[in-house]
Amino acid sequence: MQIGLLGKTNVGKSTFFSAATQTSAQIGNYPFTTIEPNVGIAYVKTDCACKHFAIEHNHPLCTSGTRYVAIKLIDVAGLVPGAHEGKGLGNKFLDDARTSEVLIHVIDASGSTDIQGQSVPAGSHDPLEDVKFVEDEFDQWMKQILQREWQKLARELESKSGKVIQAIAQRFSGLGIDEYDVEHVLHNLNLQSKKPHDWSEDDLLSFVKTLRKRTKPIMIAANKSDLCHDLSILDEFKKTHPTIACSAETELLLRKAAKNGIIEYLPGAKSFKIKNGINLNPQQQKALELAEKVMSKLGGTGIQQALDCACFDLLKLITVFPVEDETKLSNKNGEILPDAKLLRVGSTARDLAKSIHQDLAKGFLFAIDAKTKQRVGAEYQLKNGDVLKIVSTLSRG
Structure with a gap:
């Protein structure tokens, strides 16, 4: 699963990417900071199957019944008008974005960058123009x-x-x-x-x-929404696209603070908590106070919500949990609910087998539904949250 970040230059795409993946990307306040595409791993949030079975398990990607599932995120060079004619890094951008299954269009909702990606006074540029021009270039x-x-x-x-x-x-x-x-x-x-x-x-x-x-559905990540005097501009975006108000800088700040052990924060949460015994210096205090104001205004930072929206609202993906032991819900090493797969609505048990390994699909015999204990065939249509064991004549690898 690959999500592409598109948009004009200097709107915060690389900040969004760094915040979502916790991977360093060159960030700068000038056009074409990103030349080569940045590729990293981000996560979308869904319910873990452990909720259904009312069990606890020790898994690094499950927190209190919330499962984080890995997706690939690609941040490519920003667009300028005339990109399809080769202006700026347009052709390179469009070629890099072609393999993405869904696109997140990061825009500067505050109107503080012009159509070329140059900084201008906040509110002096209409971000609705950016939505039209980027899609026109792609078309x-x-x-x-x-x-x-x-x-x-x-x-x-x-x-x-x-x-x-x-x-x-x-x-x-x-x-x-x-x-x-x-x-x-x-x-x-x-x-x-x-x-x-x-x-x-x-x-x-x-x-x-x-x-x-x-084939390339687009949602809008209205970045820098915290800098807007009001959020009524989002209503215009929502007329044509799913839209999430975002502050990539705030998310990046919180992720770094959590990584350094200063705060307790989970991506997508509406608040954070300073850890006991932490003494903040004045700069840290001021930064976290500002982060609180942003989250209060936007209901969070919006970064996780944008990723989730792209996968579950636009692509309508479901999550399925393959296991090797349907009674213990584990793999051969005893790890409970070790994997989670994102698949399209309408996918079958054979599609799940193929997503694990081609050999499993070739030798597919049947699958066992761990929730009902019933056998299902290759054309069984998967449901969100299914836990299945694949039985095949061919072993993985």
């Missing part, structure tokens, strides 16, 4: 991919009676787009009956825009 880039030798392709399809769906899907295979996605969009736009040679510019743009919305 134009996808349109370029589709249009490469389009007329030649159209003639070949007509002369050889080729399959339009297959040909278009092949163009976008590097973006993780398949024939089913292409067919769905063609049908929705009533383009199936229209010959590719007769597609207009509007047809091409409508197709890629709809395909992008379907």
Whole structure:
């Protein structure tokens, strides 16, 4: 599972990345601080299956029944207008972002960076413009991919009676787009009956825009929301996109303070607690007081909420727990509920087996539902929170 962070330059993407992954990334108040993509591991929050069984277990990613599940997060170079034409680091950004299954658009909700990513007085730039321009750049880039030798392709399809769906899907295979996605969009736009040679510019743009919305869903992380005089601007974003108010700087501060043993804080919490016996210096006191004000205003820092929203609200992912012993809920080493897998709604028991190891899927016999103790077949449709043992003729590895 990979989430991409996109947006114009200098809006706090790298701060968001560092806060979410606790991985150092170059952070600076100038455009193109990020040149090479930063890749790290972040976590989304869900209920652990230990809640259902009313058991306690010692697992580093389970805290009081809340399970943290790893995802890959990629922070790439910021966009500027004309990125699809190669301006700035645009083509590199778009290529780096192509493998992400969902995108978090980090914007400066305070309006303190202009369209080029330069610092301006807070409120002097309309962040709604950023939402439109970034998505337009992504759409134009996808349109370029589709249009490469389009007329030649159209003639070949007509002369050889080729399959339009297959040909278009092949163009976008590097973006993780398949024939089913292409067919769905063609049908929705009533383009199936229209010959590719007769597609207009509007047809091409409508197709890629709809395909992008379907295959690369976007949510908005309204960063620097704590600097807004009021949060009414978020209502405008929410008309078109899931939106979370964020303060990446505050989250980064809290993560560092927790790591250094100064506070007790869990990602996604609405508050933190200074540990007993800790004497804060004036600078630390002031920083934590400011963090409290930000969290009070936003209901948290928003970073964890944004990651969770991307996975569970946009992608509708479910969490499934594979085990090797369905009675003890453990692996062969006795570790209880050792793994948690994020899968798409509609995934099957065989899909779970494949996510663990290809051999398990090839030799799949049946699975055992640890909650019901019943056998289920390969096409059993998984439910959120399922705990399954896979029985296969082929062992892992």
